[in-house]
Amino acid sequence: MIHFAIVGCGHIANKHIEAIAMTEGAKLAALCDTNIARLSELKERNNVPVFSNMTDMLEQELPIDVVCICTPSGLHTGLAVEAANAGKHLVIEKPMALTLDDVDAITQAVRRNGVKATVVHPNRYRPAIRYLQDALSRDAFGKLSHVNVAVRWNRGQAYYDQASWRGTHAMDGGVLMNQAIHSLDLLIWLFGPVAEIKSFVDTRIRDIEAEDTAVAVLRFSNGILGIVEATTTIYEQNLEETISVFGENGYAVIGGRTANWIKQWKSASITEEEINRVIQEVDLDPFGVSGHQRIIENLVHAIQEGIEPDITLEDGREAVKLVVDIVSKGKAELYC
Template sequence: MISERKVKFAIVGCGHIAKKHIESIQNSEIAELAAICDTNPERLKEFSEQYNVEGFSSIEEMLQQRKEIEVVNICTPSGLHKPLAMIAANYKKHIVVEKPIALTMEDAEAIIAVCKENNVKLSVVHPNRFRPAMQMLKNTMANKLLGKISHVNATVRWNRNQAYYDQAAWRGTKQFDGGVLMNQAIHNLDLMIWLFGPIKEVQSYTATRLRQIESEDVAVSVVKFEEGFLGVIEAAVTIYPKNLEESISVFGEKGSVIIGGPTANWVKHIQIEAYNQEETDSLVNGIHNDPYGISGHSIIINDMAHCVINPNRYPVVSGENGKEALKLVLAVYESSELNRPVTL
């Protein structure tokens, strides 16, 4: 049953990712775009005219003037997430924040704490969980169809050329953005934890090989999960000349699954003892006929609208989930800096 009212959202940060948020809000039957905010006047004017919505240059001004706003979507560079979340939460607004939740554990914990203090809900945008292939793999793991796990692999072999980083001064910086792990591969790291459980230890190397940035453009890690099986992380934005592969692989005593392609949307390999060939073909064909499914951004934003309407409902991707992915990235950085294994 559709709610009679629409939850009012506001966007802070009118960059590329904000368009996904706005489209998701506009496509929802229970969400409505009430306002946008950006410190860049040209970009603010462009978005305001394109989406026919009132624009503000200050988040405080927006929240003071538009008191009906219920949810603030933070779509700014990552280093700005904490101060903006603090303001929004102190105005008693629920928050949807783009990944990563923050760039430091202190900032992530501060965001979670201020939301709890103000009794507002917090969701972090990790949309890849909702891809049909990932939902299938999650169901496979939940039902223990692969038996005892040998090892898993998370790979991001993408291209972000120098022109990409030169488009904005904050890109590739340690203060506002981070490197391939914090920006691109954090989705795969979130999936590793979500699919396979907590990680106990990492041994990692990072480097800046081809891009003129402060942060890493390539990283490799070996990880040990709490259940005892091993994993490998490979992440790079140095692949020539375009995105090559994003994949999640898992190998067990009773089956193996590889989800891959340029983005991890397709079943590249599946063989599970419990499935006959007809069942396997049906599963693969179902995903290949609709590899993208409903947008993860749409699911997360629609979920937050339901959470606002229903006080007893909590976000499907929580602040704590976002913190766990960040914790893994920071452990990889620490291991690389210290040149030794690091326990999470």
């Protein structure tokens, strides 16, 4: 049995609690948060020890094997390094950290202490994305010309005003780091590293430090061109999250308010019958087993078998690096 503690008990912690409960060989052992009222609520619901300080939690003789870091992003580094130094494996919510120096500090601590760590990029496990990955592995669209991701969402001013850390550079990051990083992770995972970037970023509407809107054009190392659009300024509600792929022998568009549905799919090498079957399967179960559960299951397996998790710290670093590069180049373009 692999025992998990969760540090940071906001909204995302609920997904971790559920994922641990649904995973064979995993058990929730402790919860930690500075919000005492929230802790009391979760203690009653989950019947586990609770702590307001992670150091105190780690000093107790509790059967904790893994620490899930679910705090605001700016706190990830210190907590992850401390947990790794205590010999605990790690599940780190996205983004892994907000700077490359912090990412590298976590990686060094993990390697130094011989523990395992994974980063939460659950969109890789969506059924439609898995079908897309399989089609790309079979070269179903032929030579690719370009790909596109768009995150057109709403995070109103009230969202940012709920907590002083939201929208800040030090604790949260902007739309790319907080909302669009999952789409950027998919770009790298599916199409490889990025070689060249042209971008603009700006804070157009929301009263925050970080950017609320970003646009970028990419050239991948393999020559594929890419377009990124991300914003939290869409009026009133989330509009869409899409990933589109265009090639000489076909195309695919996966979208909806979240990228869970196959909206368009054509391929010279896949029959209409097979395409329709896949679309129907996705429509029946567009979310599948939760990505968080897949990640918890995979880490349990990695610990038990002594292998690396599927989503590595290097994967987490590549996603953060792409955000950092787009933002830095975008700000340079904006103010040149």
